[in-house]
Amino acid sequence: MNDSRTNSANGPPTVFGTDLHLELHGPGLRAGLTDALREAVRTGRLASGSRLPASRSLAADLGVSRNTVVESYAELVAEGWLTAQQGSGTRVATRVEPHRAAAPNTPRARPDKPRPRYGLLTGAPDLANFPRTQWLTAARRALTAAPHDAFGYGDARGRVELRTALADYLTRARGVYAEPERIIICSGFHHGLALMAQALRVRRVRAVAVEAYGLDLYRGLLANAGLHTPPLYVDDHGARIEDLARLHDVGAVLMTPAHQYPTGVALCPDRRTAAVEWARAAGGLILEDDYDGEFRYDRQPVGALQGLDPERVVYFGSVSKSLAPGVRLGWMVLPEELIPEIVRAKAHGDYMTSALEQLTLAEFIASGAYDRHVRSMRLRYRRRRDQLIEVLRQRAPGIRVAGMPAGLQTVLELPRGTESAVVQDAARQGLAIRGLTQFRYEVADCGWQLPERDALVVNYAAPSDSAWAGVLDALCRVMP
Amino acid sequence: MNDSRTNSANGPPTVFGTDLHLELHGPGLRAGLTDALREAVRTGRLASGSRLPASRSLAADLGVSRNTVVESYAELVAEGWLTAQQGSGTRVATRVEPHRAAAPNTPRARPDKPRPRYGLLTGAPDLANFPRTQWLTAARRALTAAPHDAFGYGDARGRVELRTALADYLTRARGVYAEPERIIICSGFHHGLALMAQALRVRRVRAVAVEAYGLDLYRGLLANAGLHTPPLYVDDHGARIEDLARLHDVGAVLMTPAHQYPTGVALCPDRRTAAVEWARAAGGLILEDDYDGEFRYDRQPVGALQGLDPERVVYFGSVSKSLAPGVRLGWMVLPEELIPEIVRAKAHGDYMTSALEQLTLAEFIASGAYDRHVRSMRLRYRRRRDQLIEVLRQRAPGIRVAGMPAGLQTVLELPRGTESAVVQDAARQGLAIRGLTQFRYEVADCGWQLPERDALVVNYAAPSDSAWAGVLDALCRVMP
Numbered sequence: 001m002n003d004s005r006t007n008s009a010n011g012p013p014t015v016f017g018t019d020l021h022l023e024l025h026g027p028g029l030r031a032g033l034t035d036a037l038r039e040a041v042r043t044g045r046l047a048s049g050s051r052l053p054a055s056r057s058l059a060a061d062l063g064v065s066r067n068t069v070v071e072s073y074a075e076l077v078a079e080g081w082l083t084a085q086q087g088s089g090t091r092v093a094t095r096v097e098p099h100r101a102a103a104p105n106t107p108r109a110r111p112d113k114p115r116p117r118y119g120l121l122t123g124a125p126d127l128a129n130f131p132r133t134q135w136l137t138a139a140r141r142a143l144t145a146a147p148h149d150a151f152g153y154g155d156a157r158g159r160v161e162l163r164t165a166l167a168d169y170l171t172r173a174r175g176v177y178a179e180p181e182r183i184i185i186c187s188g189f190h191h192g193l194a195l196m197a198q199a200l201r202v203r204r205v206r207a208v209a210v211e212a213y214g215l216d217l218y219r220g221l222l223a224n225a226g227l228h229t230p231p232l233y234v235d236d237h238g239a240r241i242e243d244l245a246r247l248h249d250v251g252a253v254l255m256t257p258a259h260q261y262p263t264g265v266a267l268c269p270d271r272r273t274a275a276v277e278w279a280r281a282a283g284g285l286i287l288e289d290d291y292d293g294e295f296r297y298d299r300q301p302v303g304a305l306q307g308l309d310p311e312r313v314v315y316f317g318s319v320s321k322s323l324a325p326g327v328r329l330g331w332m333v334l335p336e337e338l339i340p341e342i343v344r345a346k347a348h349g350d351y352m353t354s355a356l357e358q359l360t361l362a363e364f365i366a367s368g369a370y371d372r373h374v375r376s377m378r379l380r381y382r383r384r385r386d387q388l389i390e391v392l393r394q395r396a397p398g399i400r401v402a403g404m405p406a407g408l409q410t411v412l413e414l415p416r417g418t419e420s421a422v423v424q425d426a427a428r429q430g431l432a433i434r435g436l437t438q439f440r441y442e443v444a445d446c447g448w449q450l451p452e453r454d455a456l457v458v459n460y461a462a463p464s465d466s467a468w469a470g471v472l473d474a475l476c477r478v479m480p
Numbered sequence: 481m482n483d484s485r486t487n488s489a490n491g492p493p494t495v496f497g498t499d500l501h502l503e504l505h506g507p508g509l510r511a512g513l514t515d516a517l518r519e520a521v522r523t524g525r526l527a528s529g530s531r532l533p534a535s536r537s538l539a540a541d542l543g544v545s546r547n548t549v550v551e552s553y554a555e556l557v558a559e560g561w562l563t564a565q566q567g568s569g570t571r572v573a574t575r576v577e578p579h580r581a582a583a584p585n586t587p588r589a590r591p592d593k594p595r596p597r598y599g600l601l602t603g604a605p606d607l608a609n610f611p612r613t614q615w616l617t618a619a620r621r622a623l624t625a626a627p628h629d630a631f632g633y634g635d636a637r638g639r640v641e642l643r644t645a646l647a648d649y650l651t652r653a654r655g656v657y658a659e660p661e662r663i664i665i666c667s668g669f670h671h672g673l674a675l676m677a678q679a680l681r682v683r684r685v686r687a688v689a690v691e692a693y694g695l696d697l698y699r700g701l702l703a704n705a706g707l708h709t710p711p712l713y714v715d716d717h718g719a720r721i722e723d724l725a726r727l728h729d730v731g732a733v734l735m736t737p738a739h740q741y742p743t744g745v746a747l748c749p750d751r752r753t754a755a756v757e758w759a760r761a762a763g764g765l766i767l768e769d770d771y772d773g774e775f776r777y778d779r780q781p782v783g784a785l786q787g788l789d790p791e792r793v794v795y796f797g798s799v800s801k802s803l804a805p806g807v808r809l810g811w812m813v814l815p816e817e818l819i820p821e822i823v824r825a826k827a828h829g830d831y832m833t834s835a836l837e838q839l840t841l842a843e844f845i846a847s848g849a850y851d852r853h854v855r856s857m858r859l860r861y862r863r864r865r866d867q868l869i870e871v872l873r874q875r876a877p878g879i880r881v882a883g884m885p886a887g888l889q890t891v892l893e894l895p896r897g898t899e900s901a902v903v904q905d906a907a908r909q910g911l912a913i914r915g916l917t918q919f920r921y922e923v924a925d926c927g928w929q930l931p932e933r934d935a936l937v938v939n940y941a942a943p944s945d946s947a948w949a950g951v952l953d954a955l956c957r958v959m960p
Contacts (some may be wrong), residue, residue, distance in 0.1 A: 031780065032504040038655060038787065071779075079655065079783045080752035094754055127628040135836075136620055144614055148944065151804035175518060175559065187830040190587065195831050224828045272560035273573060299551075301561045307518065324631035326835030348704045349674050350667040350830055353808030356615075357834055464628065 029064050034072045041092050052090045053080065116437045117430030118471045120459050122262055122409050123314045123325070128464035129377065130324045134369045139141065141367075142359035150355050157339075158185025158331075159355055161362040166331055169365055170317065173220045175303025176295050177310040182413050184342050185353045188330040189289055193218060193254070195349065196287060196314060196332070197225035199341040205251030208287070211239045212450055213263050213439045218254065233448050234260060238267030241274040245283070248446070252285040253278075256307045258293045262439050262457045264403020264411055272305055279312035285335070286313040292321045294374045297382040298404040311335040319361065321461075322374055322410055329353065329361055346395045381408060384460045384468065391472045396479035408461035411436060418480045419454035425478045426456075429473070433458065482496045509544050509608045519903065521561045521572050532562065532570045532605075578917060589608065597910030598951045600939050602742055602889050603805070608859065612806045615840065615850045621847075622839035625812035630835050636827045637819075638665025638811075639835055641842040649845055650797065654740045654773050655783025656792040664822050668798045668810040669769055673698060674733070676794060676812070677705035679821040685731030688767070690931055691719045693743050693919045711921050713928050714740060718747030721754040724762070726927070732765040733758075737785045742919050744883020744891055752785055758791035765815070766793040768874065772801045774854045777862040777885040791815040799841065800939075801888055802854055809833065809841055815914045861888060864940045871952045876959035888941035891916060895917045898960045899934035902930055905958045911951070913938065 039158045040046040052258040055073060059066040075091050084090045091218060150159070157163065159449040163180035170176035186192045207228035210219055228246050231239040238260050253275070257267035279286050288305050306315035310333070317328030334342055364370050366386065385405060390411070392399050402411040414422055426433045436455035463471045520526040535549040553570050556562040564570045590864035630639070637643065643660035650656035666672045680688065690699055699709045710727050713720040718740050724730060734757070737747040759766050767787050786795035790813070798810030814822055843849050867887060872879050882891040894902055899915040906913045916935035943951045
């Protein structure tokens, strides 16, 4: 009966017997024993149906009290790993087969390519200048002042403190018609668009027009929600609104009126008005992605289109360009009739956004830290843009910088036929950059074709200050 | 020409003329003028088509430079509010009609009923004991140590720091088979279930079985995703797994094995094994909602069902009960084959979860603060539960406390036919509480009926320490 051999050498106690070799470690003898037994069953070292040592003998082997073993067995019986039957002792449950950990074959968000030395890919602001200290100060103030119920389940629209701070900010800085009641907090533009796509599907909308230059990520999101995405031609005055009249079943149009992404032009006044007119006549919606509205360098930013008709335009903004995408805070300013639909979509999704982050941002805005940060980054980005233009003027005088002096990225026009070679050359020099071609979106039967255009989209905001000089140098070296 | 009268009394400068009365305030003369003009157009005080004063005369009236007015007009032309045509001056754009702010009729998450004095509604932990200081300490450490790119766009699965900390914690504390690669971070159980519902729909699953006692919120979420939700009978051993054999098209079953919500029983060992067997035989999934697995007062918590078969069980956890729902952090531990589908659902939804919050929780767990908090709350909740039982024994000896000594809520059995009256009586006494009936879920043709049962679901965790004595007293007063 007591045929197991005790190994009482140094190290954790182990027991050999009925194929049982246990290494006990971790805090608590019983928890350690339970874990070791569970692991032995899981990995198959204790085979299905096999009988465990009687509690008395295992206890003696391990030098623990019998009660410890009895409790450990009971726990594993309750969990379904073991079975205990009168007369037949404790056995490994027959139905449980060992789990074989499959070979690691999980997807990764970033492939394991060597990282480029300099990143000029679009999308991110200067992350090295994220205001960590000021953000933590705001977090401390916000969390200290928050009522207890701020930590509980709350309003799916978002914290009223943040919606109030944003209503004030957006009215003041972007000319948005923003009452707190119209604002819904989400995790960024991407999330807001996903909620909107759901609401549009519930309304049986079949298509959302998009600009012929833009991010495939958003087109993919809309397509995934079952929406067609016919493109609008884009020229130097922005998206050609008249194209909408020729499209069928379009219930909404997604646009970047203040600064077309990524070509960098502004929607001209006539087309701003025409867009609102289309929305009124067609009963459609304009989805205004105001992704970098804070950043204009030659004049005050053009106000949001939404102010022209808050019942026809959905305004989207976020901190992804002004602070950092990792904060995951964005907002939608909604036509009144859409509010219940978006609240419902949110309530059936992530339910609500982090109260702690929302309160922190509300404090960050109300204290003036947000304005200060935006002003400081505006100066910094403007200086970068000026330096880029100046260094190109000196070292690559044939290269034209297109688009308005605004935002976090610009377009460098290249000689015809060189884009692909320049992008590849850049990659070899450790410079991650995209050609404009990657943002083109045309469909076969739309009746027009975008002109051939070789260009680079340069996110001059992304590099850190210390990398910037190297970036400029590398960029000039790859210019044809 | 210069027919407008200047009001140069104290207060902001205003101008009367061509129906124009402007009040300039805010920082910056030009911005103030632009805002005032925009508002005048928006509210209709400046009618469509009407002509604005010449820039020179308005400048003189306001005592500002002409350039200020010219720039202000240009900005509003660019925004589409005004039009400027050679020879006809500057006019209000004819197509823009004033926006009428509709009567406030927006939905509210909480109706404006008088707030009850004491809340015993289920779901929330003790929010007054949220560890604000320790959380801020973790946030400071995490944000100070984070690499710059942590603030950028990242892995949709979540930060590896948090997934690693959770893998360790869940293995140790809940017996979960958790590798970091299998973990996806989301905003709570609700959000995880929403992602899962999408993935199940893509797999053409038509029904998800649920427990006959549970939250209508989750059934509603599943129904909204187009899934049927046939119920499983619930008795003293948990959900009756054999019911699954009689149901058609069921691709998954949503369960609370460690502590049935809200009846408070544990799924018995036989049924744990039977559930896994069903999943293997039917190719189905078990969705394990381990909402309060940390809180068991009489013994070590029963380990997660997921450990029995990590390829058939999806494990869901969150900080909503252990810390607070307002943090909005949860996790799913996934079968390997489901990972790409859930990542896709997340990438088409909120894209990723706040990096700052994730890093803070990772630090909070790694530093041991999470374990300390859970231990401290466990003691606190256990004491509350003991006090509840003791005070009922003294003052309402007929009332039985049902369910295991675990979790944040318990069930008080009432005499037949009294539940509704007790709940109403409680409301009159300022005690917000729900009857068990509200959690029942039966359908017409399922072949069984839950026994009649009058009971209260008491979330003893929710009240603050200072309110607790009052809660106990009020509760005893409403007992029949």
